[in-house]
Amino acid sequence: MSSNPASPPNGVSRRGFLSGSATLAVATPFVAHAAEQAAPGAAAKDPHAKVAVSFNINGKPYQLGLDARTSLLDALRDHAGLTGTKKGCDHGQCGACSVLVDGRRVLSCMSFAVMQEGAEITTIEGLASTDGALHPMQQAFVDHDAFQCGYCTPGQIMSAVGCVQEGHAENDDDIREYMSGNLCRCAAYPNIVAAIRQARDDMKEG
Amino acid sequence: MSDAAPRPNENMGEPFPRIDARLKVTGQAPYPADAPIANLAYGTFAVSSIARGKINAIDIEPAKAVPGVLAVFTHREMAGQLEHPKFGNAAASSIAPLDTTDILHDGQPLALVIAETFEASQEAAQAIRVDYAAEQPSATFDAQGTETVAAKEASEQFEEDVAAGDFEAAFAAAPVTIDQRYSTPTQHHNPIELFSTTAVWDGDGLTVHEPSQNVTGWKVELAHQLRMEPEKVRIVSRYIGGAFGSKGPMTSRTAIVAWAAKKVGRPVRCVVSREQSCMTQTYRAETRHHIRMGADRDGRITAFAHEGWEVTSRPDPYVVGGTSTTGRMYDYGSVLTKVSIVKADRNTPGYMRSPPETPYVYALENAMDEMAVALNMDPVEFRRVNDTQVEPIGKKPFSSRSLMTCYDQAAEAFGWKERNAAVGSMRDGDWLIGMGCATAIYPTNVAPCTVRLRLNADGGLRLQCGSHEIGTGVRTIAAQMASERLGIPMDKIEVEMGDSSLPPAPVSGGSVSTASVCSAVIKGCASIRGKLFSAVVSADGPLKGAEPATLDMKDGAITSSDGRSMPMKEAFVAMKTGVIEDYAEFAPDGATPEAVSKLYGGQSEMKGGEKGEKVKYAFGAEFVEVRINTRTREVRVPRIVGAFAAGRIMNTRTARSQLMGGMIWGISSALHEVTEIDPRAARYVNRDLQDYLVPVNADIRDLQVILVPEVDMDVNPAGVKGLGELGNVGTAAAIASAVYHATGKRIRDLPIRLETLLT
Ligand code: FES
Numbered sequence: 001m002s003s004n005p006a007s008p009p010n011g012v013s014r015r016g017f018l019s020g021s022a023t024l025a026v027a028t029p030f031v032a033h034a035a036e037q038a039a040p041g042a043a044a045k046d047p048h049a050k051v052a053v054s055f056n057i058n059g060k061p062y063q064l065g066l067d068a069r070t071s072l073l074d075a076l077r078d079h080a081g082l083t084g085t086k087k088g089c090d091h092g093q094c095g096a097c098s099v100l101v102d103g104r105r106v107l108s109c110m111s112f113a114v115m116q117e118g119a120e121i122t123t124i125e126g127l128a129s130t131d132g133a134l135h136p137m138q139q140a141f142v143d144h145d146a147f148q149c150g151y152c153t154p155g156q157i158m159s160a161v162g163c164v165q166e167g168h169a170e171n172d173d174d175i176r177e178y179m180s181g182n183l184c185r186c187a188a189y190p191n192i193v194a195a196i197r198q199a200r201d202d203m204k205e206g
Numbered sequence: 207m208s209d210a211a212p213r214p215n216e217n218m219g220e221p222f223p224r225i226d227a228r229l230k231v232t233g234q235a236p237y238p239a240d241a242p243i244a245n246l247a248y249g250t251f252a253v254s255s256i257a258r259g260k261i262n263a264i265d266i267e268p269a270k271a272v273p274g275v276l277a278v279f280t281h282r283e284m285a286g287q288l289e290h291p292k293f294g295n296a297a298a299s300s301i302a303p304l305d306t307t308d309i310l311h312d313g314q315p316l317a318l319v320i321a322e323t324f325e326a327s328q329e330a331a332q333a334i335r336v337d338y339a340a341e342q343p344s345a346t347f348d349a350q351g352t353e354t355v356a357a358k359e360a361s362e363q364f365e366e367d368v369a370a371g372d373f374e375a376a377f378a379a380a381p382v383t384i385d386q387r388y389s390t391p392t393q394h395h396n397p398i399e400l401f402s403t404t405a406v407w408d409g410d411g412l413t414v415h416e417p418s419q420n421v422t423g424w425k426v427e428l429a430h431q432l433r434m435e436p437e438k439v440r441i442v443s444r445y446i447g448g449a450f451g452s453k454g455p456m457t458s459r460t461a462i463v464a465w466a467a468k469k470v471g472r473p474v475r476c477v478v479s480r481e482q483s484c485m486t487q488t489y490r491a492e493t494r495h496h497i498r499m500g501a502d503r504d505g506r507i508t509a510f511a512h513e514g515w516e517v518t519s520r521p522d523p524y525v526v527g528g529t530s531t532t533g534r535m536y537d538y539g540s541v542l543t544k545v546s547i548v549k550a551d552r553n554t555p556g557y558m559r560s561p562p563e564t565p566y567v568y569a570l571e572n573a574m575d576e577m578a579v580a581l582n583m584d585p586v587e588f589r590r591v592n593d594t595q596v597e598p599i600g601k602k603p604f605s606s607r608s609l610m611t612c613y614d615q616a617a618e619a620f621g622w623k624e625r626n627a628a629v630g631s632m633r634d635g636d637w638l639i640g641m642g643c644a645t646a647i648y649p650t651n652v653a654p655c656t657v658r659l660r661l662n663a664d665g666g667l668r669l670q671c672g673s674h675e676i677g678t679g680v681r682t683i684a685a686q687m688a689s690e691r692l693g694i695p696m697d698k699i700e701v702e703m704g705d706s707s708l709p710p711a712p713v714s715g716g717s718v719s720t721a722s723v724c725s726a727v728i729k730g731c732a733s734i735r736g737k738l739f740s741a742v743v744s745a746d747g748p749l750k751g752a753e754p755a756t757l758d759m760k761d762g763a764i765t766s767s768d769g770r771s772m773p774m775k776e777a778f779v780a781m782k783t784g785v786i787e788d789y790a791e792f793a794p795d796g797a798t799p800e801a802v803s804k805l806y807g808g809q810s811e812m813k814g815g816e817k818g819e820k821v822k823y824a825f826g827a828e829f830v831e832v833r834i835n836t837r838t839r840e841v842r843v844p845r846i847v848g849a850f851a852a853g854r855i856m857n858t859r860t861a862r863s864q865l866m867g868g869m870i871w872g873i874s875s876a877l878h879e880v881t882e883i884d885p886r887a888a889r890y891v892n893r894d895l896q897d898y899l900v901p902v903n904a905d906i907r908d909l910q911v912i913l914v915p916e917v918d919m920d921v922n923p924a925g926v927k928g929l930g931e932l933g934n935v936g937t938a939a940a941i942a943s944a945v946y947h948a949t950g951k952r953i954r955d956l957p958i959r960l961e962t963l964l965t
């Protein structure tokens with residue numbers, strides 16, 4: 001291994017970062033396991049070296065040391081402990097992993113976590129208010145039985161929030177079209193459309 | 207009320223929202239691959255790229271060299287380590303990969319890599335090099351080297367080729383006949399949840415977190431393969447991300463991952479890629495059908511013959527044999543059937559939503575439409591003429607059959623009478639319009655089931671049952687049944703399911719769950735009621751001396767038919783107890799005396815369908831409108847209406863959702879789904895969700911579900927007929943009929959794609 005220190009995109013040197021944090025998780029709600037600790041002196045050229053990345057998830061800061069190949073989805077699920085976001089294909093084909101990144105809907109399986117330095121990420125866990133009140137989209141999915149097994153649901157809901165915010169939920173045809181990246185094998189589609197229609201109006205009022 | 211929550215009609219329960227809805231919309235529902243496990247290692251399989259032959263050599267050194275790799279296991283390490291799976295019970299196949307150098311299908315697991323990270327395990331699995339002695343595989347029907355065997359000789363699951371009367375004579379004498387062949391393609395379940403196994407050892411005890419429709423069966427089968435006592439094995443599967451049959455049988459993967467976890471001394475999680483899951487899980491095999499039908503001029507069917515062929519693997523005689531249903535569907539004068547299986551170099555197929563009915567009823571109902579055309583009869587009237595309350599094989603009555611009520615209600619809602627019967631007569635600009643209909647049918651099954659209930663004086667109830675929430679709403683429905691019987695509110699009921707340490711329930715397949723679980727809940731509640739009632743009639747209090755038969759539990763109180771009542775809390779005082787716990791075992795009528803102990807042994811003894819004094823089926827009728835673009839031949843389904851009668855409907859919301867999902871599955875079967883097979887390599891080609899087409903939101907427009915009231919107390923104590931597999935039967939035939947009506951083209955091979963309609 002060479003001893004070239006890698007520079008994380010945020011400008012904090014990897015070496016400094018590492019020496020300052022034994023667990024990579026100081027002041028974050030996340031507790032890393034040993035395997036995630038980047039080896040001191042790990043090199044940029046070593047493809048297996050851990051890379052440091054920091055971003056906010058649901059308003060909380062996270063600092064993770066990750067294999068550069070780790071997808072944002074796996075970072076959320078396996079490293080930040082937020083398993084609400086689901087893996088249905090890992091290839092950008094199903095939408096189960098949809099999250100909001102800086103307010104835009106993104107397939108988290110199609111993005112490397114290290115590309116999200118400094119990003120504001122919202123997942124299904126961050127949608128309800130802290131007092132437990134459901135987001136209008138979540139409530140609408142309950143009201144309209146817009147799921148069966150519930151596995152595609154976090155992705156559907158995140159995508160639906162993005163869809164409304166984009167202004168692509170003004171009529172049923174638009175909803176169907178702009179929600180067609182989110183597969184539901186249980187086929188709750190008519191109920192999903194009804195739920196988004198309700199939440200769109202509630203979100204406007206709210 | 208919203209469309210999602212239909213107003214309950216006669217014999218229907220309230221549309222309670224799912225009790226686990228909040229967990230599902232907040233990302234808190236724990237699916238098996240979500241289980242937080244400390245010190246987890248990750249597993250990835252390397253699989254075969256040939257379908258038939260042998261491993262000459264396997265080089266795992268490049269894999270071991272990947273940083274973070276903990277171990278690589280192949281047949282060299284694993285041969286003889288596991289007992290072979292027993293096909294036909296909880297195991298998907300008898301094929302025992304990693305025990306042998308023989309390769310029996312493309313995608314057969316050859317090695318398992320365990321690494322510190324998911325990424326390292328993937329990299330290492332790709333680095334494994336295999337030298338094969340490849341042989342030419344036989345992929346499917348018509349390939350050289352396949353072997354065709356009569357189902358009744360090959361399979362114990364297949365009981366008989368049903369027959370009645372003298373078909374050949376009746377067919378020869380019939381004035382109107384059709385003689386046609388139909389086919390259905392290979393399909394994969396592709397639930398959105400990926401398949402996964404997480405194996406955690408604690409001393410000599412093993413817990414496996416894996417999506418399963420049969421936790422008790424898996425516990426026993428996994429213990430068998432690992433040579434352990436079943437009591438040492440626990441399967442946890444609280445939430446399941448879609449199943450459709452794919453998580454019914456356990457695949458070879460589970461025991462291999464568990465064995466590897468023990469070997470490396472770490473918990474191991476293996477999430478199977480979408481591509482590998484298409485090769486290592488089960489699938490719906492392709493089928494072929496030959497139907498001959500004869501009728502007299504006023505439309506009575508005098509002769510019906512249905513011969514079917516199904517593909518299976520070399521070692522396992524998997525068969526669905528839907529002639530048992532098609533042979534009993536109408537009042538045929540004579541019936542002749544035969545089912546054969548065709549053994550090819552493929553992995554073993556398995557149950558997929560309505561396994562026999564989806565392909566076999568498709569063929570029958572397409573033929574029914576052809577016959578209606580040949581007779582120049584309205585297809586609804588043709589079914590009416592041949593409707594019957596007595597099935598033609600054993601001449602046994604249906605316990606209930608509301609088929610024509612379904613047809614009439616669906617036809618009315620659809621506006622069938624607006625249809626101009628002439629082919630190609632309906633058009634809207636560039637779009638040809640076609641309308642068609644077909645029958646849906648599914649056998650009503652019920653199986654032994656056990657449940658534990660724990661009621662406290664405040665009306666709080668804990669209901670434990672090892673059934674499975676695959677999206678049907680069974681948790682909610684079990685709570686509703688208990689709420690009704692014990693007079694306690696839904697929000698006081700906690701339901702635990704999906705764990706083999708709970709009282710066992712049958713495999714969640716064959717649409718048995720609602721009927722079986724509710725029957726067990728009824729029995730458990732009856733016992734609790736009995737205990738409370740006998741206490742209150744003998745203790746001092748308002749109900750002293752009352753006749754127990756006049757008592758009921760309502761709104762948190764024990765009430766008598768003469769108007770007296772007593773809060774439940776006081777009844778507990780009368781009983782001098784704080785908690786009443788009851789464990790109930792339900793076994794259906796006609797079950798063997800061993801049925802419940804077999805359930806503990808992992809076997810579900812199903813009763814219903816064509817077995818018993820009366821035959822038991824649920825029915826429905828589906829009507830569709832298709833629009834076909836005259837230039838592109840694109841096919842759309844703007845409207846679909848289905849009416850279904852399935853005995854007691856426990857919850858109109860979850861019932862509608864299941865039927866809706868089924869109807870969309872039917873549209874998918876007709877127009878979207880097919881697993882393409884490379885005939886040279888016996889390999890599935892479209893092993894991902896981009897190329898394996900399923901409907902997206904924009905494919906589905908107006909969809910209406912009508913719940914037709916029906917009372918049938920012969921089927922089981924709950925009066926429930928399962929409906930999870932009813933909705934997708936017949937739909938594809940209705941669409942094929944509508945395509946014929948629009949274009950005059952009779953499509954007999956699914957799916958119907960625009961290329962089929964271009965000529
Ligand atoms: S998991 Fe990301 S799109 Fe399917």
Ligand code: FES
Nearest residue numbers: 148150184185186
């Ligand atoms: S609810 Fe099951 S996949 Fe959408």
